[in-house]
Amino acid sequence: MNNKKLIIIRYFILATLIFSIVGYKENVDVYTVISVLIFIINNQIRFFIFKDKKYIIFISLMLEWILSYFCYKNYGGLVFSYMCIGIIDGVFLLKGKLSYISIGLAMLTTGLMSRNLNINEITLNVASLITLAILSNYVKDKNDRLIKTEELYDKLRISEEQLRKANSELEIYTNSIKELAILRERNRISREIHDSVGHSLSTIIIQLGAIEKIAQEDGNMASDMAKNLSGFAKDGLNEIRTALRELKPREFEKYESIIAIEDLTKEFSKLTGVDVKLGFTKEKWPLNGGQSFVVYRIVQEFLSNSVRHGKATKVNIFMNFNEDDLILTLKDNGQGADNLEKGMGLTNIYERVNELGGQVDYDTQKDKGFLLRVVLKLDKSLVF
Numbered sequence: 001m002n003n004k005k006l007i008i009i010r011y012f013i014l015a016t017l018i019f020s021i022v023g024y025k026e027n028v029d030v031y032t033v034i035s036v037l038i039f040i041i042n043n044q045i046r047f048f049i050f051k052d053k054k055y056i057i058f059i060s061l062m063l064e065w066i067l068s069y070f071c072y073k074n075y076g077g078l079v080f081s082y083m084c085i086g087i088i089d090g091v092f093l094l095k096g097k098l099s100y101i102s103i104g105l106a107m108l109t110t111g112l113m114s115r116n117l118n119i120n121e122i123t124l125n126v127a128s129l130i131t132l133a134i135l136s137n138y139v140k141d142k143n144d145r146l147i148k149t150e151e152l153y154d155k156l157r158i159s160e161e162q163l164r165k166a167n168s169e170l171e172i173y174t175n176s177i178k179e180l181a182i183l184r185e186r187n188r189i190s191r192e193i194h195d196s197v198g199h200s201l202s203t204i205i206i207q208l209g210a211i212e213k214i215a216q217e218d219g220n221m222a223s224d225m226a227k228n229l230s231g232f233a234k235d236g237l238n239e240i241r242t243a244l245r246e247l248k249p250r251e252f253e254k255y256e257s258i259i260a261i262e263d264l265t266k267e268f269s270k271l272t273g274v275d276v277k278l279g280f281t282k283e284k285w286p287l288n289g290g291q292s293f294v295v296y297r298i299v300q301e302f303l304s305n306s307v308r309h310g311k312a313t314k315v316n317i318f319m320n321f322n323e324d325d326l327i328l329t330l331k332d333n334g335q336g337a338d339n340l341e342k343g344m345g346l347t348n349i350y351e352r353v354n355e356l357g358g359q360v361d362y363d364t365q366k367d368k369g370f371l372l373r374v375v376l377k378l379d380k381s382l383v384f
Contacts, residue, residue, distance in 0.1 A: 006092070010047065010085055014040060017081035021071070032075050039067045043085055047093070057093045061086050061102045065109040072113045079113050079125045087129055091136035103133050169316075172279045180262060205234060257292040258284070258319065261299050265317065268303050274312060276303065280319040287326070288379045294352045295319075295328060295376070301345045302330045302372055310334020310370055328374040336364040349374070 018036065046060040068082040083106050090102035110129055114122040258280060265276040287295065299317060306312040312334035320327040342350075346362070349372075353360045358376040 006047075006088070009088070010043070013081055013084050014043070017077060020077040020081055021075050035067070035071050035075065039064065039071060042067065046089060051093055054094055054098055057089065058098050058102060061090055061094075062105070065105055069109055069113055079110060079117075080128050082113070083110050083129055084132060087133050088136050091133060092140055169277070169279070172318075173277050175282075176279050180259060184259070205237070257287045257295055260292070260296055261317070261319075264296065264299060265303070265315075272307050274303070274307060275314045276317065277315070278317045278319075281321050284321045285326075285378060287376075290356055291326070291376055291379065294356060294358075295326075295374075297352065298328065298349055298372075298374055299330065301349060302332075305345050306332040306334050306370065310336065312369065324378050326376045326378070328376070330372045330374075331369060333369045336366050336368045336370055338366045340364050 017039075021032065021036065042060055042063055046057055046064075050056040050060065064086045065083075068086070071077070072079065072082055087103060087106050090099055090106065094102055107126060107129065110125055111122070114125050117125075258278075262278055265278050268274065269276045302317075303315060306315050310332055312332035315330065315332045318329045320329070340362075350360050353374055353376070356376055358374060360375075361373045362371060364370040
């Protein structure tokens with residue numbers, strides 16, 4: 001049951017109590033008004049101000065039972081309307097033993113207030129209040145279960161959102177690693193072919209040149225054969241070079257700085273045990289020499305500080321290549337700080353980025369890690 005419904009019920013019962021006293025007592029004097037006001041004030045303060053302080057609520061209920069007995073004895077009214085709100089508060093605002101004690105004392109007070117009534121009226125009052133207590137307990141139990149269900153649903157929803165976010169980050173990371181692996185393999189094959197086959201064919205050409213010179217002394221036929229073989233080897237070498245140019249990815253230059261950072265993060269993870277994840281957008285553009293150097297140093301400095309100062313166990317690095325900028329975001333789960341003073345590391349980062357016309361921002365809080373964001377402008381002369 002929500003607060004709005006409880007408030008409506010309270011005011012209805014209080015109105016019933018007032019009308020029952022007015023109907024019982026023909027001439028309402030100032031003492032009657034003061035007593036009823038004290039009863040109402042105690043009732044309202046308990047509910048609106050001290051509803052989370054169980055011992056103050058219990059004392060307030062004890063005071064209400066005393067006031068109820070006093071007011072009923074002197075001004076009359078309905079026994080049920082005096083005790084009703086107190087029983088509801090005892091059920092909803094108290095827990096455990098205090099709740100049962102307050103209800104027990106309410107029943108005792110009801111018996112004392114009804115002792116001059118006939119047995120049927122006493123039975124009706126007590127039975128009505130017991131029924132109210134049972135119904136209130138039932139409603140409270142249903143309400144508590146509903147609240148727990150809603151809390152569980154909220155936790156599940158938050159967990160689902162976190163799972164989706166983690167899955168998305170993992171997908172980006174996996175795609176990035178896969179793309180890097182493919183490029184690395186293609187580059188390795190290209191290098192192997194160049195080093196082995198290219199070298200062999202070059203040697204053949206040199207040897208055939210020597211044969212050609214020697215054969216000129218022994219016969220024109222040998223010389224012609226050597227020439228043909230030399231030409232064939234040269235054509236083969238040119239074809240291999242063409243194939244190598246096609247095999248080697250044209251966009252590999254875009255990945256050189258990323259690969260260098262990946263090597264750095266892998267080596268760092270091996271040495272420190274820190275879980276470092278590197279991700280980047282699908283679209284990329286190459287960095288110039290200065291940018292590559294600065295990005296590498298920033299990542300290196302951040303990783304070092306995350307372990308040395310932040311005691312971090314996880315670091316996420318993401319390179320976002322948009323149309324005009326590279327946005328480098330680095331985040332760890334370290335200790336963080338509420339009041340951070342720039343040290344040599346941050347100062348160096350600021351100076352290097354400013355020299356390139358970029359921007360640096362950071363954010364950190366106690367026990368919430370450290371976030372560093374660097375923005376570098378696109379070098380349009382390198383775009384192809």
